Every structure is written in C-alpha cells, then in structure tokens.
Amino acid sequence: MAKAVRNENAIGIRRRSRKTLMTGLLFTSPWIIGFFLFQLYPILASFYYSMTDYNLFTAPEWVGFGNYKKLFQDDKFYLSMYNTLYITVVGVVPHMAYALVMALLLNAKVKGQSLYRTIYFLPTLVPAVAGSLLWMWLLNSQYGLINMGLSAIGITGPNWLVDPDWTKPSLVLMGFWGTGTITVMYLAALQDVPKMFYEAAEIDGASKWRQFWTITFPSISPMTLFQLIMMLISSFQYFTEGLVFAEATQSTGGPENSLLFYSIYLYQQAFSFLNMGYASAMAWMLFLVVMFFTLLIFRTSARWVYYGGEK
Numbered sequence: 688m689a690k691a692v693r694n695e696n697a698i699g700i701r702r703r704s705r706k707t708l709m710t711g712l713l714f715t716s717p718w719i720i721g722f723f724l725f726q727l728y729p730i731l732a733s734f735y736y737s738m739t740d741y742n743l744f745t746a747p748e749w750v751g752f753g754n755y756k757k758l759f760q761d762d763k764f765y766l767s768m769y770n771t772l773y774i775t776v777v778g779v780v781p782h783m784a785y786a787l788v789m790a791l792l793l794n795a796k797v798k799g800q801s802l803y804r805t806i807y808f809l810p811t812l813v814p815a816v817a818g819s820l821l822w823m824w825l826l827n828s829q830y831g832l833i834n835m836g837l838s839a840i841g842i843t844g845p846n847w848l849v850d851p852d853w854t855k856p857s858l859v860l861m862g863f864w865g866t867g868t869i870t871v872m873y874l875a876a877l878q879d880v881p882k883m884f885y886e887a888a889e890i891d892g893a894s895k896w897r898q899f900w901t902i903t904f905p906s907i908s909p910m911t912l913f914q915l916i917m918m919l920i921s922s923f924q925y926f927t928e929g930l931v932f933a934e935a936t937q938s939t940g941g942p943e944n945s946l947l948f949y950s951i952y953l954y955q956q957a958f959s960f961l962n963m964g965y966a967s968a969m970a971w972m973l974f975l976v977v978m979f980f981t982l983l984i985f986r987t988s989a990r991w992v993y994y995g996g997e998k
Contacts, residue, residue, distance in 0.1 A: 719859060730940065737967035738832070754968035764942055764969070767952040768976075770855065770929075774948065775922040778859045783914055786866040790873035791903075811867030819931035849934060851907045851945035858928055858946075869914055876910035878902070905993040913990050916981055922979050926950040949973060 711717070737754055739747035758764050793804050810818070825831050826847035834844030847857040867887045893901070904911075929948045933941035939955060940947030953973070957966035 692762070692795075698817055725826040733737045733970055735875050736964050737971050738780075741964040741967075742961040743963060744961075752963050757965065757971070758972060759805070763944070763947065763952055767947050767949045769991045770938060770945065771923055771925060771949040773855050774858065774925050775919065777855070778862050779915070779918045779922055780868050781786060781870050783869065783911070783918065785863055786869035786914075787873050787911075788868045789866070790877055793870065793874055794877045804871075808867040808871060809984065810864050813865075816926040816931055819861070819928045820863065823932065823935055826857050826860075848932060849942055851941075851943040858932065861928065869918070873907065873912065874909060876907040881908040908992040912984070912988050915983060919980055919984070920977055923973060924950050924956070928956075978981070 715881065736747060738749060738751055740750050740753075741747040771889075789807060793800070793807065797803075813821070825833050826845040828834055828844060828849065831847070833845075837844040845853045847853050880903060884906075885898060888898045888902060888936075925948045929941070929946045930939070930951055932947040933939055933951070936942055938944075939959075949969070953966050953969045957961045957971060
C-alpha cells in the first residue's frame with residue numbers, strides 16, 4: 688500500500704514538473720523562435736558562406752578553406768588584427784582601472800554625491816558618433832582645446848588625428864570619457880561589500896591600501912571578471928569611433944591604415960567589395976580569437992576571483 692502511494696506521488700511530481708516545463712517553454716517561446724530564425728540561421732549560413740566565393744549577385748561557389756588560407760596571406764588582415772589588439776591591450780585595463788578609481792571616489796560619503804554621480808554618467812548617454820565628432824574637435828592639432836591646454840604649460844601637442852603614431856592613443860584617450868556604465872556597475876558592487884569587514888580591519892590597524900587589496904578588490908572581483916570579458920568582446924568589435932576618426936582623414940583606414948580595425952576591414956570586405964564569403968571567414972576567425980581569450984580568462988580567473996559563498 689505504501690509503495691503504491693509512493694509511486695502515485697512520484698507520478699504526480701513528474702506531471703507537475705512537465706507542466707512547469709511546458710509553461711516555461713511557452714513563455715520563452717518568442718525568444719526561442721526568434722533565436723532560431725534571426726540568430727542561429729544567420730550563424731550557420733555565415734559558416735557556409737565562409738567556405739564559398741560569394742558576392743550577393745551570383746550563386747555561392749564552394750572553395751572549402753580557401754578563404755581562411757587567403758586570410759593568412761593578407762597583409763591587411765595582420766595589420767587590422769594588430770590595431771585591434773592595440774586597442775584591447777592598451778585600452779581595456781586602463782579604462783577598467785580608471786572606472787574603479789572613479790567608483791571609489793563616487794562611493795565616498797560627501798555632500799552632493801548624487802549630483803557628482805549624475806554628471807559623471809552623462810557622457811555615456813551621448814551617441815558614439817556624436818561623441819567621436821566632439822572629440823575630433825577637442826583633439827584638433829590647431830584649435831583643439833587639448834593642444835591649447837598643453838601649449839599653455841609649454842608642451843607642443845601632437846597631431847592626434849593625422850600622425851599614425853597618435854591616432855590609436857587618441858581613441859584610447861577618448862575611451863576614458865565613456866566609462867560611466869562601468870563605473871556605475873563597480874559602484875553597485877562596492878555598495879554590496881559588508882561594512883563589518885572594514886570595521887574589523889580598522890580595529891586591527893589595517894591601512895586604506897591594505898583594506899583595498901584584502902577586502903575591496905576580492906569582494907568586487909566577480910564584477911571585475913564580468914567587466915573584463917565584456918570589454919574584451921567589445922574591443923575586438925571596435926568599429927564606430929575608429930570609422931568616424933578615419934573618415935575625417937578622407938580614408939577608411941586612417942593615416943597609413945593606423946585606424947583600420949578588424950571590424951572595419953570586415954565591413955569593407957562585405958559591403959564595399961562585396962566579398963561576402965571572405966568577410967564571413969573573417970567573422971568566424973574573430974569568433975575563434977575572442978573565444979580563445981575568453982576561455983583563457985576563465986581558466987585563470989580561479990586564481991584571483993573570489994565568490995562570497997565559496998568555502
């Protein structure tokens with residue numbers, strides 16, 4: 688009798704589980720259908736086209752791995768990858784460090800704290816194109832405010848937008864202006880750090896610097912991991928700001944192709960030269976590179992990311 692009751696209960700649990708599953712699938716079905724139609728199909732189609740010679744006007748001609756072999760023989764492929772890696776290596780970590788410092792300052796209990804936070808976040812609301820045009824004016828070598836400020840203290844400013852050695856640093860400099868979102872997310876993480884940790888550290892005589900490295904940074908390390916991965920992915924797709932700066936010099940790649948980033952070169956191949964097969968191969972190569980660095984970060988994160996629930 689007891690066994691029959693247990694079996695009946697198990698059947699009831701399975702029925703409720705199936706009902707819950709079906710209800711969940713019903714509510715998520717718009718996203719699932721949209722994913723298969725508008726994301727999964729284009730992804731699979733791009734992989735197929737990467738194996739073909741395709742220009743939109745003729746039927747795809749199968750070439751196998753010919754497009755991928757051609758990539759490694761293309762000098763602009765290496766140049767665009769170098770420019771993109773420059774933005775990633777030189778830009779990501781300094782921008783994250785700057786955003787963290789600003790979050791620490793904005794987390795201080797001072798009068799007008801909300802106003803300071805609002806003012807700092809405002810540049811993030813400016814569209815990328817408008818912000819780039821503004822910075823082109825600020826970085827103008829003749830009448831830009833930055834060079835005027837440098838000349839006021841006896842320093843001759845560089846030709847930011849013309850000199851190939853300074854075009855990418857100018858973009859890195861502009862990137863500090865748009866770190867509002869990162870700062871706000873760091874600010875939210877800082878406010879979740881238990882105050883009792885700092886109180887105990889002060890009783891033990893720990894300095895502010897010691898408190899940062901033993902309490903603050905480990906507590907916000909999951910947010911740092913998230914920001915690092917998201918900024919890594921974003922930097923490998925760097926496009927709008929570089930394109931606006933480059934077109935100001937009447938060249939898609941900027942002075943000596945110093946602004947020819949990978950996404951811009953991919954855009955050229957796809958929509959200027961209509962080499963859709965080659966562009967698809969470039970997209971998949973970018974996917975592999977980003978996947979490699981993302982997995983590398985995840986593999987090394989166990990050494991420096993701390994989760995409060997871990998024992």
